[in-house]
Amino acid sequence: xxxxxxxxxxxxxxxxxxxxxxxxxxxxxxxxxxxxxxxxxxxxxxxxxxxxxxxxxxxxxxxxxxxxxxxxxxxxxxxxxxxxxxxxxxxxxxxxxxxxxxxxxxxxxxxxxxxxxxxxxxxxxxxxxxxxxxxxxxxxxxxxxxxxxxxxxxxxxxxxxxxxxxxxxxxxxxxxxxxxxxxxxxxxxxxxxxxxxxxxxxxxxxxxxxxxxxxxxxxxxxxxxxxxxxxxxxxxxxxxxxxxxxxxxxxxxxxxxxxxxxxxxxxxxxxxxxxxxxxxxxxxxxxxxxxxxxxxxxxxxxxxxxxxxxxxxxxxxxxxxxxxxxxxxxxxxxxxxxxxxxxxxxxxxxxxxxxxxxxxxxxxxxxxxxxxxxxxxxxxxxxxxxxxxxxxxxxxxxxxxxxxxxxxxxxxxxxxxxxxxx
Amino acid sequence: xxxxxxxxxxxxxxxxxxxxxxxxxxxxxxxxxxxxxxxxxxxxxxxxxxxxxxxxxxxxxxxxxxxxxxxxxxxxxxxxxxxxxxxxxxxxxxxxxxxxxxxxxxxxxxxxxxxxxxxxxxxxxxxxxxxxxxxxxxxxxxxxxxxxxxxxxxxxxxxxxxxxxxxxxxxxxxxxxxxxxxxxxxxxxxxxxxxxxxxxxxxxxxxxxxxxxxxxxxxxxxxxxxxxxxxxxxxxxxxxxxxxxxxxxxxxxx
Numbered sequence: 001x002x003x004x005x006x007x008x009x010x011x012x013x014x015x016x017x018x019x020x021x022x023x024x025x026x027x028x029x030x031x032x033x034x035x036x037x038x039x040x041x042x043x044x045x046x047x048x049x050x051x052x053x054x055x056x057x058x059x060x061x062x063x064x065x066x067x068x069x070x071x072x073x074x075x076x077x078x079x080x081x082x083x084x085x086x087x088x089x090x091x092x093x094x095x096x097x098x099x100x101x102x103x104x105x106x107x108x109x110x111x112x113x114x115x116x117x118x119x120x121x122x123x124x125x126x127x128x129x130x131x132x133x134x135x136x137x138x139x140x141x142x143x144x145x146x147x148x149x150x151x152x153x154x155x156x157x158x159x160x161x162x163x164x165x166x167x168x169x170x171x172x173x174x175x176x177x178x179x180x181x182x183x184x185x186x187x188x189x190x191x192x193x194x195x196x197x198x199x200x201x202x203x204x205x206x207x208x209x210x211x212x213x214x215x216x217x218x219x220x221x222x223x224x225x226x227x228x229x230x231x232x233x234x235x236x237x238x239x240x241x242x243x244x245x246x247x248x249x250x251x252x253x254x255x256x257x258x259x260x261x262x263x264x265x266x267x268x269x270x271x272x273x274x275x276x277x278x279x280x281x282x283x284x285x286x287x288x289x290x291x292x293x294x295x296x297x298x299x300x301x302x303x304x305x306x307x308x309x310x311x312x313x314x315x316x317x318x319x320x321x322x323x324x325x326x327x328x329x330x331x332x333x334x335x336x337x338x339x340x341x342x343x344x345x346x347x348x349x350x351x352x353x354x355x356x357x358x359x360x361x362x363x364x365x366x367x368x369x370x371x372x373x374x375x376x377x378x379x380x381x382x383x384x385x386x387x388x389x390x391x392x393x394x395x396x397x398x399x400x401x402x403x404x405x406x407x408x409x410x411x412x413x414x415x416x417x418x419x420x421x422x
Numbered sequence: 423x424x425x426x427x428x429x430x431x432x433x434x435x436x437x438x439x440x441x442x443x444x445x446x447x448x449x450x451x452x453x454x455x456x457x458x459x460x461x462x463x464x465x466x467x468x469x470x471x472x473x474x475x476x477x478x479x480x481x482x483x484x485x486x487x488x489x490x491x492x493x494x495x496x497x498x499x500x501x502x503x504x505x506x507x508x509x510x511x512x513x514x515x516x517x518x519x520x521x522x523x524x525x526x527x528x529x530x531x532x533x534x535x536x537x538x539x540x541x542x543x544x545x546x547x548x549x550x551x552x553x554x555x556x557x558x559x560x561x562x563x564x565x566x567x568x569x570x571x572x573x574x575x576x577x578x579x580x581x582x583x584x585x586x587x588x589x590x591x592x593x594x595x596x597x598x599x600x601x602x603x604x605x606x607x608x609x610x611x612x613x614x615x616x617x618x619x620x621x622x623x624x625x626x627x628x629x630x631x632x633x634x635x636x637x638x639x640x641x642x643x644x645x646x647x648x649x650x651x652x653x654x655x656x657x658x659x660x661x662x663x664x665x666x667x668x669x670x671x672x673x674x675x676x
Contacts, residue, residue: 080558084489084642247661247667250661251661258654260650261654262647270564270565273639274559
């Protein structure tokens with residue numbers, strides 16, 4: 001982290017507080033002077049976008065929780081009451097429901113950006129692992145949130161997913177009973193899911209704070225994947241990146257608003273507007289779109305326990321990524337072969353998502369199996385080998401060299417000293 | 423920039439997949455013209471009022487709409503007196519009174535539409551074992567939405583195609599999943615008499631009642647779209663200002 005100069009506060013109250021508890025100095029260091037590589041592109045805005053989404057989800061969720069009733073007999077009707085009778089309840093619910101999808105879109109783009117530019121490599125391994133934990137916490141939160149309206153997909157999705165744990169030998173069935181708080185998905189399940197759905201976002205928030213803290217130790221990666229060597233390579237976060245991220249956030253909000261106002265149920269499933277009925281199973285139980293690739297992996301393995309392990313393995317393998325990728329070069333820009341495999345992986349993820357939405361039979365089952373095999377092949381075999389075999393292109397000497405063709409003026413107001421890692 | 427475009431494209435494709443996956447499993451449902459479709463579309467209030475008449479005279483003999491308060495109909499142009507009159511046309515159970523007994527009273531606009539049967543078992547008993555589903559959310563609870571409702575209501579066939587044997591008491595419908603449905607073909611030409619003189623063809627009735635069901639499934643749809651236009655226009659202007667600011671600021675770097 002750059003050792004920035006201590007800020008001078010004019011406001012006597014701020015000064016008084018800061019000399020006793022230096023929160024203003026900390027904020028100034030981390031969000032005002034924090035040096036960002038000057039060559040970051042708009043893909044770097046998705047971290048900020050994901051952060052905004054978390055705030056939107058917590059804010060709307062808090063208000064929804066004040067109106068929602070977590071009991072199987074009235075949960076569905078209480079959601080409809082929010083939609084019909086609560087002032088702007090429809091807006092809050094659609095912002096929240098579509099917000100989950102938007103949060104995942106932002107995080108998935110953020111992750112693929114990390115994959116492309118090698119943001120997980122030393123010294124950012126813990127930063128990356130915290131990100132994987134954030135993804136896990138998001139998945140758990142989203143899954144439990146989808147159960148709360150107590151529609152058909154809520155109920156049957158909860159039944160399918162909680163039943164996965166029964167695959168574990170010996171402890172499986174007791175675990176499932178313990179998760180349910182009974183012998184089927186019922187009121188105790190709904191109650192605890194509501195409690196956990198309220199709790200987990202704050203765990204998520206804690207993880208995000210750690211994620212940001214870890215980021216600010218090593219500094220942000222950049223499209224070249226080389227370390228910033230001095231103030232000529234960076235710009236202070238504020239105002240340069242605040243404005244740039246701000247613009248990106250607003251554009252993202254336009255995309256988000258288009259769903260909220262004009263297609264609020266497009267990403268949902270019509271079956272969830274039918275109240276939960278334990279006696280009627282929907283023809284196809286399909287999870288929300290953001291789980292589909294993992295759902296495809298789950299169903300691709302003919303063995304139940306194997307499927308569950310493969311599904312969790314698909315996320316665990318991401319945590320091991322910093323050590324699976326043996327290449328010292330971060331950015332795909334300088335890894336011509338890996339770059340092609342990156343796009344194949346991206347397509348593989350989309351194909352798995354499509355296969356996950358299809359019935360697990362015939363050609364789609366085959367597609368899911370090939371896609372699953374390729375997914376693990378990419379991480380477990382290709383990446384370790386490629387790092388040894390691939391010949392990376394020559395790296396530029398510094399960030400500002402290719403940007404400005406031989407060094408540029410220091411950014412106005414950039415007083416950051418050279419980064420320690422340089 | 424190229425990678426950014428690809429990322430956006432990937433997201434769009436992923437979203438498209440989610441929708442495509444849902445649509446692919448059912449029979450093709452023809453699209454209809456709706457005044458409320460599209461960004462600027464609003465509910466056709468006259469059509470929805472006629473649809474309400476069909477709901478009242480035809481559907482509600484078997485189907486409930488128990489999540490919908492009668493006052494919701496203000497959204498399709500009924501004034502307060504009309505709402506009171508509509509509500510008073512229903513008998514609603516209330517109580518217990520001071521003697522501890524439940525009693526019937528005329529409805530008020532704050533009441534929800536009374537259900538034709540006291541419970542699901544009674545509904546099944548009266549309908550040959552089939553449960554007529556609640557209509558409150560019907561337009562959102564089926565793949566295809568109002569297009570499906572229209573197709574379903576006009577999709578009954580007197581004689582099933584060859585090779586199809588109907589189970590006792592079932593009726594053939596081209597668009598119902600599995601094609602065999604307990605509900606009979608209920609919309610007849612001039613089965614209702616519209617007060618505004620609109621000819622009550624089966625297609626007209628199906629269109630009107632589908633519009634009405636779309637309205638009660640989402641009474642705030644018009645308000646939502648109108649707010650959406652304002653929000654998005656605001657965001658576009660804001661994005662323009664942000665972009666101009668960003669350009670100006672970053673230009674000092676070079």
